[in-house]
Amino acid sequence: MNSPYGSTRTLVRPTHALIAPDGHVSSPLSGWQDASGVVLISPVMQPGPRFVQYLVHGSRDARSVGAAAGVQRLVYVLEGEAQLDGQALAADAFAWLPPDEPHDLRPPEGTTLLVFEKRYQPLPAEAAPGRVVGTLAKAPSEAFLGDPDAVLSTLLPITPGFDMAVNVFTYQPGATLPFVETHVMEHGLYMKSGQGVYRLADEWMPVAKGDAIWMASYCTQWFVAMGKRPAAYIYYKDIHRDPL
Ligand code: UGY
Numbered sequence: 154m155n156s157p158y159g160s161t162r163t164l165v166r167p168t169h170a171l172i173a174p175d176g177h178v179s180s181p182l183s184g185w186q187d188a189s190g191v192v193l194i195s196p197v198m199q200p201g202p203r204f205v206q207y208l209v210h211g212s213r214d215a216r217s218v219g220a221a222a223g224v225q226r227l228v229y230v231l232e233g234e235a236q237l238d239g240q241a242l243a244a245d246a247f248a249w250l251p252p253d254e255p256h257d258l259r260p261p262e263g264t265t266l267l268v269f270e271k272r273y274q275p276l277p278a279e280a281a282p283g284r285v286v287g288t289l290a291k292a293p294s295e296a297f298l299g300d301p302d303a304v305l306s307t308l309l310p311i312t313p314g315f316d317m318a319v320n321v322f323t324y325q326p327g328a329t330l331p332f333v334e335t336h337v338m339e340h341g342l343y344m345k346s347g348q349g350v351y352r353l354a355d356e357w358m359p360v361a362k363g364d365a366i367w368m369a370s371y372c373t374q375w376f377v378a379m380g381k382r383p384a385a386y387i388y389y390k391d392i393h394r395d396p397l
């Protein structure tokens with residue numbers, strides 16, 4: 154993409170980051186063979202996020218057999234179709250893979266995956282939950298705080314065994330997050346479709362499909378969907394564990 158005036162919407166601050174697709178630089182991915190991708194959010198940002206969010210661009214031989222030791226992985230198919238242990242995962246399908254459970258994940262050419270990884274924090278005397286495979290269409294959905302124009306779909310069970318949530322928020326044009334949120338949980342977000350304006354701390358940022366956002370714990374946040382079509386984003390948050 155050409156940037157003759159050296160301008161971009163991308164910015165990286167201590168409280169939040171917006172990574173626009175015009176700045177992406179692909180590289181080989183740790184934990185993957187023959188795959189390249191873009192690490193959108195990671196602990197090497199300052200102050201460090203407690204998770205990783207990255208894109209995988211599929212290719213003929215791209216493959217992963219698991220995340221690092223002790224790390225859970227949620228894979229969401231943005232485009233194309235991946236194979237997980239021989240099972241097809243079409244666009245808008247996902248899989249949550251428990252820590253230390255090997256798998257065989259293959260995204261062919263034309264497939265794009267969004268991946269969230271986080272070191273799993275076990276509960277005393279409780280094993281991690283088992284693998285979850287599903288689709289956005291079948292995920293439980295509800296009008297957020299009663300607003301039918303802001304629909305929240307939860308991909309993972311909201312039970313204490315899970316120390317992360319991954320949700321999809323779909324807004325009709327003009328719909329908003331109902332209030333400016335400030336919370337201990339951090340977020341990693343990817344715009345799946347549409348456009349809008351995200352308030353991040355004291356900045357109001359225009360955002361659109363393909364943008365990624367990191368919100369640190371306590372980053373004030375708000376969103377309004379704009380344009381003629383619905384806007385949807387998928388996002389991660391850490392839950393169910395003591396911050397101490
Ligand atoms: O789950 C959440 O905290 C969500 N309402 N935040 C967000 O969409 N920025």
Ligand code: MN
Nearest residue numbers: 334336340374
């Ligand atoms: Mn939030």
